[in-house]
Amino acid sequence: MSDKPKVAFYWCASCGGCEETVVDLEEKILDVVAAVDIVFWPVALDFKRKDVEAMPDGAITATFLNGAIRTTEQEEMAHLLRKKSQLLIAFGACSQLGGIPGLANLWDRRRVMTAVYREAPSTVNPQGTAPQAKHAHDGKQSVTLPTLFDTVKTLDQTVEVDYYVPGCPPTPKILLQAVQTLLSGKLPEKGAVLAPDTALCEECPRKDTRPEKLTIKEWKRPHEILIDPEKCLLAQGLLCLGSATRGGCEAMCVKGNMPCTGCFGPTSRVRDFGAKSLSALASLVDSNDEAEIGKILAQIPDPVGTLYRYSLPASPLRRKKPEVI
Amino acid sequence: MFETNGTARIGVYVCHCGTNIAGTVDVKSLAEYAAGLPGVVVSREYKYMCSDPGQELINSDVREHKLNRIVVASCSPLLHEHTFRTAAEKSGLNPYYAHMVNIREHDSWVHQGEKEAATEKAKDLVRAAVRRIRYHKPLEKGYVPIDPNVLIVGGGIAGIHAALTMANAGKHVYLVEREPTIGGHMAKFDKTFPTLDCAACILTPKMTSVKAHPNITLWTLSEVTNVEGFVGNYEVTVTRHPRYVHEDLCAGCLQCIEACVYKQPRFDDEFNVGLGKRKPVYIPFPQAVPQVVLIDPETCIQFKKGTCKKTCVEACGDRQAIDFEQKDEVKKIKVGTVILATGFQTVAAERVPYYRYGVYPNVYTSLEVERLINASGPTGGEVVLRDGTKPKSVGIIHCVGSRDEYTNKWCSRVCCMYSLKLAHLIKEHTHAEVFNFYIDMRTPGKGFEEFYHRLLKEGVHFIRGRVAEVTDWADDASEEGKLVLRVEDTMSAMVRRIPVDMVVLSMGLEPHADAPEVRRLFNISCGGEGFFTERHPKLAPVSTFTDGIFLAGCCQGPKDIPDTVAQAGAAASEAMALIDAGSVEIEPNTAYVVEEACSGCRTCIVLCPFSAISFVQEKKKAAVNAALCKGCGTCVAGCPSGSLRQNLFEDEQIFEEIEGVLNYA
Amino acid sequence: MPEEKFEPKIVAFFCNWCTYMAADSAGTSRMQYVPNARVVRLMCSGRIDPQFVLDAFAKGADGVLIGGCHPGDCHYQEGNYKTLRRITLLKRVLKEMGIEEDRFRLEWISAAEADRLRTTVNDMVEKVRALGPLRLSAKEVIPEEVAVS
């Protein structure tokens, strides 16, 4: 085998979108392949866990791991890949911050299972079957399945992480830059997020249309209004999180006339994305009257789901306070 | 990311404050505990850290142990932060490398008898400070220039004295008075205790020199309606209400009053608290300053019907001083300092219904009697009842509306003495039997107790007891047609009925009804009772917590004339000290933008009420004007990308403090 | 669970001009109250970043108390209104995160209201004590059988 840097891609609790990013490199993927050997990529190439186990420790130059950690198996794989890799990169929002799957932290395993295997309108499950860790197959050999955790974790809450590539999913450009940076040999400071450290407004095409003194009397949702394609979305009363969100995506959503939902996460100066954006947005409410303030803010449905859409497990509270300890 | 500033070598100093702290907090174990905290090089406990030897301790440790951070666990930073910053500075450190922990007001004093818990709390607080201070960074002191002009609000004796003091020192004074004349309460008094010199004789010369003084701009019938800015640089809006007479044109000849279509005065005259009458065009009292008449639109026919013959205007002739069209006039002034001398009001006698003021005509308030006794008063100095007869017996009730759960809890300080004064004067004018009803006789002042003894000799009766009620219920012939005061005489332990012809209620002093608005306007605080709060009850009695704003007279609490004048002088010199220093040090706790981090989202700009943050178009980033920033930190908390920061209250410092008190590793 | 009495830890963010002064004057007048609160002094309640509140809860506070000037009395004109706006939304977040209302309070306490400060702290500590310690995360136990209810 060549002495090109060895790269691995793996997915944990994620939707596959991050894998798409790799695919979306299009012909550029050839440059990548030219530069590196892909030694492990279950979604595309037929490798098995044992192949990885067989590798000597640190054999992999860099592993891009996407997805949150929410099952025993994902935890094991995270540990395994950490051991085998020189660099472990949390790839994408789920792995960096917990992502959409992280919202499961508003419930616990039992609630999630019940919702999925009992209550979901699309569920037909008269026997009330639920996936079990151990399952005896026709009495003889027993099959084992990973078990779901009560609390979804980010990658760095599971193993040590070297770098982060943000986004849901990361844009091909961000990925490419990341790969190039790593190949360049000039490694950034450990723990760095491989994306710009200024908020999205910086690169937002609508930046200049935001009034200097913007206050908000009424929050609107995208389906409620005809969105002006030029004007600052926040100024249109839409809950755009761009001012709190790390740039680097080139405002794709905003260009598509949709407010930023914060998938690139906070800047390095902010500990908790949700709390910070909450602070900024609430400050803009145009009222000093307690009742009216309450009314205006009530127009923001599901604050946690909105402000912590991608970062609940990474937030100080991490999860909803468990009812039963 | 914001870093700790080199390796911290921290000195921790635990103050005993005599027994104030050491009596409750185990200072020894606290110091020992602190010694074990990361970064701490020296940890000591000492009797009085604020004393010179205490500060010297810091000084020598800095030299000896190369300390670069100082944590002092003692009283409230509002008291001594400056002391210890200076101490740090003296020992060659940046003053902002010193930090205080409040283990007295917030700990030992409020958890007495809970030694263990209080000590634990102290440890948490010290730990937090030790963690916090590692993130402190050197800061430049901020300075702002002081505008030499001063605003004095209130033209009573306090305002007058402060105004003259400063004007004589060459400062320009704007003296703003709400009433048509200056002079305040003192102008209404006849004589002053205990010396019995005539109030007018000592006050009116000062009043006239205020008017005459080149350095004083006197605005009567005027009110401060807006205040902006900060120490050294206040922008004040004053609204001058119309008096319907041009001050500059009126010569004070008073012929218009003569000429008024009302031949007789028939409207209650405010200056004589309703005992006398005046015309719609009038001058409050003969020595009023300015010597200018005014017209009361409430009672003037021209204003009510527009059909008056305007004989006043004729009388005024070519001077044409009278102007029915006059409107509010708004003045904007810049001043560096402000002295509030807004005074007091007396409690409304109706609030003490069992003394039947307003029910029985012969029940008077002390202020009414001052006017009756006054030679220039409605009765020309005759103390007579409303029916014109002289009272043969008079009862003076002390502490009405003072020291009372139902009105005001505090002692009004002057009532005992002015009641004695009134007793003396009434006796002198009428030879009546005078009874003083008191709870305690409070005469702490030069010559006060002596005056009390003088009255005892003069044969004024003193009955120690709180009067239960004033009634016209006559139990026998001797009480027929009299007002009976029912009182428990606590000296003879019996309930007595004292029939008198006249009752005088010694009304207590309380803050003006609109004191809260004034407080808001000038951004100062008041105590629960509503008097303005001084910065420190002992050490800064005329300063407020808002730099550049000072207090004089009864707006700060009840006091007599000598104390008021003394305080006014003190306020004046405090203000002048600021002015002459030319500039004043301000906290460098201002906000600043981390430029490379700012995305130019402009969230912060609308959050600043002082317009200290602007959007720099060429850079498309926000910028803070430190001179305008007051250091509240509201914008910092609101910056969505954490690109705004606040000196002395950096995120890291606060996070460390939080995790410190919680002992979170 | 050990039988020893649970002493709530309260982190209190006080503004320098009103509530911190109220706490000072409570001291000067020797009012006695429970020793469970730890004050973090800020110039204005407007400086309180919701991150501070969450951090306090996450790092072991059983309750968080915010004290500011009464509406209209802010030393910085309107910092406390910004606080009110932020806290209003923050309260909804905390509710969704299962943190009981009594654990988080915003109180307007002026420099004159030392006694209000005393009673507020006492009352809050009492209520939080009744709620018991705030346990944010439970230990992850992998069950033998995955339960569905």
Next chain:
Amino acid sequence: MSEGYLYFPGCSLKGTGRAYEESLLTLFRLLDLKLEELDDWNCCGATSYMSIDEGAAFALSARNLALAQKSGKNQIVVPCAACYLVLKKTQDYVERYPEIRDHVTASLRSVKLPMAEPLAIRHPLEVLYNDIGVGRIRSKVVRKWAGGPIACYYGCQAVRPYYEVDKPVDPTRMEELLEAAGIPSVPYSLKTKCCGGSLTGTIHEVGVRLNAILLKEAVRKGAKAIVTLCPLCQFNLDAYQSEVCKLTNQDLRMPVFFFTQLLGWALGGDPRELGVHRFISDAASAKQWLSEAKEVAAHV
């Protein structure tokens, strides 16, 4: 006010204070105010109870309140000053003191009654003054008063410590209402002094002495009668007049009315239905005045 008021008579209005009840019902009828007597009411818990066993007193009074709540009405009119005070006090203390609340709740539970939510406990004087008003009274007057000026006497319990009925010091609503009815009053400074109360039954001479003070002052002020709003005061002032005259050797006899009697009379009520035949001391002049009924048009 169509939904009307509950009415709590208490023992006095069924006994010594019959005239009060009769005149109250008549007056309210004349003003088309509905009064509905509380069903199964019991002792309010006043006087002896309150001084011997507070707990029992509160429980008794709370039962009445609970019954009132059951009736569905939210206002209860209580003419007797003592009942009025105890009911108000109970409602107040139950709110304020948990231990009292617990005690009372327990006692009520034993008779299967819930603790009542606070309801409006009202005195007829204040009902007439606030719900009807001086103006409407004036407009309904049909008789002209021929008796002399009267002294309005409020006693101690109606205006203290609660003062919804009138100002605690120098109350004036009775005067205002009676003046509207064309009945002049004298300035009477003792209107809230003690009438002797239950002392007349315990330390008799003290009771009578206190009583004498009131009558003497009333006479001195030129009052021809006293008007009260409390059955105990009325009885005290009326019943012992002969004794008081002996004590002071002055003729202090005068009728002691309930304000409802005079108002009822001025509004055209039948004297007998106003219970004017029930006086003890000076029934004569009372009857005389009230029978000298000169019918006049409204708006005297």
